[in-house]
Amino acid sequence: MRNEIIRLSLPALAIMITLSGCTAIKNTGDALFGPGRSEAQLTPRTSTFRDLLNLPTPKGKILAAVYSFRDQTGQYKPAPNSSFSTAVTQGGASMLMDVLNESGWFIPLEREGLQNLLTERKIIRAALAKPDAPENNLVLPSLVAANILLEGGIVAYDTNIKTGGAGARYFGIGVDDQYRVDQVTVNLRAIDIRSGQILHSVLTSKTVYSKAISADVYRFVSFRRLLELEAGTTTNEPAQLAMLSAMEAAVIHLIGEGIINNSWALANPEDINNPVLQYYLNESTYIM
Template identity: 55%
Template sequence: MTPRRALAATVLMLASGCAVQHAPSDARSDAAPAPATGVTRDLLSLPPPSGKVTVAVYGIRDQTGQYKPAPDSSFSTAVTQGASSLLVKALKQSGWFLPVERENLQDLLTERKIVRALEMPQPAGTPAVQIPPLIAASVLIEGGIIAYESNVRTGGAGARFLGIGLTTQYRVDQVTVNLRSVDIRGGQILQSVSTTKTIYSYEIHPSIFKFVNVKDLLELEGGMTRNEPTQLCVNEAIESGVAHLIVQGIRDGNWALKDPASWSHPVLQRYAAEGDTRYTVQKAAL
């Protein structure tokens, strides 16, 4: 075997060995809590309220009408259908709201009927079964996933020199969530916010295409893609909406801080500044 052929064989063996030892992803991994976003940490660091607000969430619907691209476009939607669960989690994590079960209220009522059935005459000395009344909500949280735009921005770049090259491609999608708080006493809408989160996807593709001698050709290719999970982006947009609802509610006097001096908290001030910027931009556009 000539030295050039030996070199090519060695390169191929090393490449195959690396591919076996360093798999692109683990074949198996243990379950773990969903990763926290920057907005999650903001919610957990909010200053405490003077009192938690009891809220009800009946359903946050997917109003985009978008499906994944073919071939599975007829079976799978582009965004998660579990936005209500994500909203309840964000409300609970903020420490400002006390969510009550409403989406599966019938299941709760069935269980309460079973408990009441146990209150039938029991043998003497049996302690009575006590069940407290349901808690009524003072605020209703409504809204939905109102937009999902794919290929908002696409692009790429590449270069090749003497058979050695590298190409990259990227794509930007966008999801928008709207949340509003409603006073159940008169149906008045207290706050309404829309938050947008971009979804990034990119691909890196290095390659080598080179003759090691007149007759022998060496060709190596690799690649890596990274797609930001859509459900995590929806979750972050919902959490951001909850943070803006809290800040707007404090400013409008719908709920209050335990310590009024906490209004200078950097997290509150940052979201307040974002809200002011958006309002200023809207006024300027008009």
């Protein structure tokens, strides 16, 4: 009788352990059936974006040109992904332009698609040159020149800088937990247009965290009756969000260095004590 009770309770116990393992990261429904469909939404941002928005006001906005912000890592995704699929985004310049615009310190100028812009201006000039063009048509103004040129790129993507995990198994019932940490590094430089001198250069890094948890059961519950259950879920921090966060931190550090070295100024000098600004200025002196 006692053996019969144990056989009946094992499946229930196995299911409870399996499902509880899955809920450690996401809810059970997501782990077993997937998260389902979701509507398009604005890209989620991290705490560095909040810091970017909470920066003090500048004395005057800086006209900045960004021609490119390339992937300089040469990294490709590991197998079984395509050998032609890069590990990091190729849209770094577009992401940096968004960060500069959101900071409130820069007026980013279109340079990545400069040829397209010039083509459109030629079309407008051709229309204005026609004899029957309306007299009230305004002359096309010249393009605005930048005060500084921002250069740099994604300079490193290191994988498996830290890995680990834990697991347990008892009578064919097991739970396993694993994690992996990658790291992305970006460089951002501010260059004086007139002299070509590099005014400021910063390197920022952001970890990319991945975690997997699984639970399984492999047990004979009676003669020729095998119970086998398996469930699990994996959470991968999006690499592009990590790079976006690194760019946001780089822009904040660049602003802070420029204030300290009088490359640009605050609208209110007392704002140098701003908590966000002080945090990043103090972080600049951090040594491992």
